[in-house]
Amino acid sequence: MASQPPFQTNFCSIFGSSFPKSTSDNSYTNTSTIQTAGLKLPVIDLSHLTSGEEVKRKRCVKQMVAAAKEWGFFQIVNHGIPRKVFEMMLVEEKKLFDRPFSSKVRESFSGLSKNSYRWGNPNASSPAQYSFSEAFHITLSEIPKLSEDGNNLRTTVETYAQEIARVAQLICEVLVKQVNVNSKYFENIYELKNSFLRLNKYHPRVFGSEVFGLVPHTDTSFLTILFQDQIGGLELKKNEQWISVKPCSEALTVNVGDMFQALSNGVYQSVRHRVISPVNMERLSIAFFVCPNLETEIEYFGYPKKYRRFSFREYKEQSERDVKETGDKVGLSRFLI
Ligand SMILES: O=C(O)CCC(=O)C(=O)O
Numbered sequence: 001m002a003s004q005p006p007f008q009t010n011f012c013s014i015f016g017s018s019f020p021k022s023t024s025d026n027s028y029t030n031t032s033t034i035q036t037a038g039l040k041l042p043v044i045d046l047s048h049l050t051s052g053e054e055v056k057r058k059r060c061v062k063q064m065v066a067a068a069k070e071w072g073f074f075q076i077v078n079h080g081i082p083r084k085v086f087e088m089m090l091v092e093e094k095k096l097f098d099r100p101f102s103s104k105v106r107e108s109f110s111g112l113s114k115n116s117y118r119w120g121n122p123n124a125s126s127p128a129q130y131s132f133s134e135a136f137h138i139t140l141s142e143i144p145k146l147s148e149d150g151n152n153l154r155t156t157v158e159t160y161a162q163e164i165a166r167v168a169q170l171i172c173e174v175l176v177k178q179v180n181v182n183s184k185y186f187e188n189i190y191e192l193k194n195s196f197l198r199l200n201k202y203h204p205r206v207f208g209s210e211v212f213g214l215v216p217h218t219d220t221s222f223l224t225i226l227f228q229d230q231i232g233g234l235e236l237k238k239n240e241q242w243i244s245v246k247p248c249s250e251a252l253t254v255n256v257g258d259m260f261q262a263l264s265n266g267v268y269q270s271v272r273h274r275v276i277s278p279v280n281m282e283r284l285s286i287a288f289f290v291c292p293n294l295e296t297e298i299e300y301f302g303y304p305k306k307y308r309r310f311s312f313r314e315y316k317e318q319s320e321r322d323v324k325e326t327g328d329k330v331g332l333s334r335f336l337i
């Protein structure tokens with residue numbers, strides 16, 4: 001039984017046969033990716049935060065803050081998560097995606113919630129809004145409900161989430177101290193009940209031409225930490241150009257999300273990023289989104305304020321409405337004062 005979603009049929013049923021035929025056609029992705037020659041995504045050695053050497057710690061903090069302001073993205077190395085944790089998580093991720101498509105779209109399996117599984121983009125109003133990927137969302141509060149399934153799903157996800165949350169907390173603590181943010185915001189974040197993992201699987205291009213594995217977007221989170229395999233395809237937008245984020249087996253990719261941009265009054269950048277579909281192979285990644293509880297109010301305590309106060313629930317509901325109506329999230333610009 002096929003595990004791959006029927007992307008081609010689905011795409012054609014929404015958009016007809018309007019797909020570009022030539023392999024060099026990039027009219028949907030509008031790609032002109034530049035490689036990072038000269039422009040190097042900052043790499044931060046996280047061990048300097050905890051090594052006990054004050055000079056190194058201060059330099060590390062400075063680099064991280066500069067990266068969050070200028071790039072909204074950085075890579076971290078020496079984060080202390082054992083390689084085995086990623087390897088085991090990839091095995092479980094593969095097993096979930098390898099289930100027959102009909103089983104993945106069914107109500108629920110392995111203790112996953114019924115809306116955990118997503119694919120394509122049912123709300124796409126143009127081909128450029130269609131993502132050739134599938135994903136499972138697992139909220140941290142749902143992990144205890146996962147079944148072991150005769151395998152190690154629950155324990156593996158539990159270990160992964162604990163490790164990645166520890167790293168996320170370390171980074172949030174550094175970034176939050178450098179801007180005028182009331183630390184009460186982060187009290188409930190460290191409980192991490194509403195934070196979630198998103199397991200992504202990108203399929204090889206089905207039409208021969210370049211397509212999006214994931215359409216350009218910003219993350220709604222405070223912060224996102226991404227583990228990607230060695231295939232590549234992630235790109236971020238800087239100075240109106242798309243720049244590829246090269247996979248590095250030792251590194252995790254961190255990016256600022258919309259909530260941190262709002263809370264820092266626009267000092268930290270929630271940068272648009274996208275994934276270009278791989279050629280002739282599959283790609284896996286695991287994103288961890290640090291999110292507040294739904295009722296958390298997001299507000300910068302200083303003047304002048306860029307954004308009006310809003311709750312995380314309000315932001316999510318507005319984004320969901322926008323995606324339904326336009327196929328795309330409008331995002332923070334809706335909340336500008
Ligand atoms: O898979 C990737 O490289 C990026 C994933 C991503 O941006 C997301 O899940 O929001």
Ligand SMILES: [Fe+2]
Nearest residue numbers: 217218219273
């Ligand atoms: Fe993202």
